[in-house]
Amino acid sequence: MPVGIDDMAIYVPKLYIDYKDFAEARGIDPQKLEYGIGIKKMALADANQDPASMAANACMRLMKNNDLHPQDIGRIYVATESGLDESKAMNSFVIGMLEQVYGESTLEHAGGIECKFACVSGSYALYDNTNWIRAGESNDKAAIVIVSDIAKYDLGSAGEYTQGAGAVALLIKENPRLVAFDERVTSTIIKNEYDFYRPFGKETPLVNGLYSNLLYLIQVRKALETYKEKALKAGIIVLRDDESVTDHIDYISVHLPYRRMGEKALAYLLRHEWRHLPRWKKITEEIGMDEPVPKDPRGTIESILADVEFMKADEKFRRAFMITKYYQDVFDKKMASSLQASAVIGNLYTASMYMGLRSLLEFEYLKNIDLYGKRIGFGSYGSGCSAMVFSGVIQEKYKELVSRMNLDRDIGPRTKISIEDYEKLHKNTRKYNEAFLDAEDEFILVNIGGKTADRAGFREYCYAG
Numbered sequence: 001m002p003v004g005i006d007d008m009a010i011y012v013p014k015l016y017i018d019y020k021d022f023a024e025a026r027g028i029d030p031q032k033l034e035y036g037i038g039i040k041k042m043a044l045a046d047a048n049q050d051p052a053s054m055a056a057n058a059c060m061r062l063m064k065n066n067d068l069h070p071q072d073i074g075r076i077y078v079a080t081e082s083g084l085d086e087s088k089a090m091n092s093f094v095i096g097m098l099e100q101v102y103g104e105s106t107l108e109h110a111g112g113i114e115c116k117f118a119c120v121s122g123s124y125a126l127y128d129n130t131n132w133i134r135a136g137e138s139n140d141k142a143a144i145v146i147v148s149d150i151a152k153y154d155l156g157s158a159g160e161y162t163q164g165a166g167a168v169a170l171l172i173k174e175n176p177r178l179v180a181f182d183e184r185v186t187s188t189i190i191k192n193e194y195d196f197y198r199p200f201g202k203e204t205p206l207v208n209g210l211y212s213n214l215l216y217l218i219q220v221r222k223a224l225e226t227y228k229e230k231a232l233k234a235g236i237i238v239l240r241d242d243e244s245v246t247d248h249i250d251y252i253s254v255h256l257p258y259r260r261m262g263e264k265a266l267a268y269l270l271r272h273e274w275r276h277l278p279r280w281k282k283i284t285e286e287i288g289m290d291e292p293v294p295k296d297p298r299g300t301i302e303s304i305l306a307d308v309e310f311m312k313a314d315e316k317f318r319r320a321f322m323i324t325k326y327y328q329d330v331f332d333k334k335m336a337s338s339l340q341a342s343a344v345i346g347n348l349y350t351a352s353m354y355m356g357l358r359s360l361l362e363f364e365y366l367k368n369i370d371l372y373g374k375r376i377g378f379g380s381y382g383s384g385c386s387a388m389v390f391s392g393v394i395q396e397k398y399k400e401l402v403s404r405m406n407l408d409r410d411i412g413p414r415t416k417i418s419i420e421d422y423e424k425l426h427k428n429t430r431k432y433n434e435a436f437l438d439a440e441d442e443f444i445l446v447n448i449g450g451k452t453a454d455r456a457g458f459r460e461y462c463y464a465g
């Protein structure tokens, strides 16, 4: 019995900052943000929203849209890197909120944990829950995996224009209507790295930006190598001598810290996959230069980044490759639709790739393409670091769900705020009772900490109808 994503729901906070206002405030060329990063609007959590309330809101929408009741659900997992407590799991907050609506103890029979591994943990949560169902442990109940995060970087840092906020809830079932995961192909890679990390007590991460970009590319590529081996062994892909695994994958959805990173990841993976194929000669002829090689091809990431001559030549080659018809054709057909949401929401850490999947489905459907049977390859990356590559096939009933997807409507009417107000939110000078927007049909944070010491750190939420 196939297992996979039966439906998905999103929650994106309605406040945003506009890239032109941001560029002006920071003295950056707006074109850098629009094209170099690929961002136009960054979603911001209001003072009464946090990753738990966003997760509960996405989950509630998923349940309402599918007429799901607590007894239909056996597990609720929340994957996040914006944890609210060192011990108490975020899904317990979410269950508390849902039970305000569905009734006390209605989810008591369920299980679940909060998962952490930077942006990749949602993919691990999906894999584990898929296998829970495959193993026959689910007692005919579904699992819900929620990915929810607030991407927040230091004011004035290079990461500041890669912020965002939001949550995606995924319903995992047998015979799914949207995407069934391929079996025996999921591949992971893991390494102890410090490309991006957030020590205890710090609200914003410490980041080595360029290092993190290259590490992401290398790790996803390595996981793809294992995926390829497993996919050939499982027989889901059969390769001729002049073919690459990417020829057999209809869509490519990768982790999106920012839109441009998706474009660069595709270029990196295609270069790696194609450079030994007959087509490469034609491509380098179109580019007009040979592909550069680092002084020490087996060197470390640091030695490659320090190889200034190579880095310059490689950047030139990459840019030229990205405007060849070979790259453009794959980009337009296999990736472009998955990037649209990222440009108007920003980085969602754990939720980024799944917002990308949602974007892919909605915008490919609008092109009147028959999506049934199309294979999607996923390249998930989390700093620290681990990558996971896996795939799934779009199912026959996808239309009944995808035809209802509408990003603008599902986000709702958005409110642009000034850079001054954004900075107040960033510095946490506005408390949960000083939100910019009135809440409507959603969970909000209404209190932190009780009057007595034994309630220190308590977080209270309510459903604002």
Ligand code: HMG
Pocket: 029, 031, 032, 033, 035, 036, 037, 081, 117, 118, 119, 120, 158, 159, 160, 161, 162, 196, 207, 208, 209, 210, 212, 213, 216, 255, 256, 257, 258, 260, 261, 264, 347, 349, 381, 382, 383
């Ligand atoms: P930066 O200093 O803005 O980088 O940092 P840049 O100077 O290389 O500029 C970026 C692009 O803008 C370049 O284009 C420039 O040419 C272009 P590209 O080389 O990509 O083709 N540009 C312009 N374009 C048009 N007009 C102009 C102009 N000027 C420049 N006038 C960086 C960028 C992403 C490093 C920074 O924002 C950062 O540190 N972000 C946070 C870390 C991050 O997102 N890393 C991504 C990989 S790691 C990851 O994805 C994991 C993560 O999500 C966390 C997790 O796992 O939990 C972060």
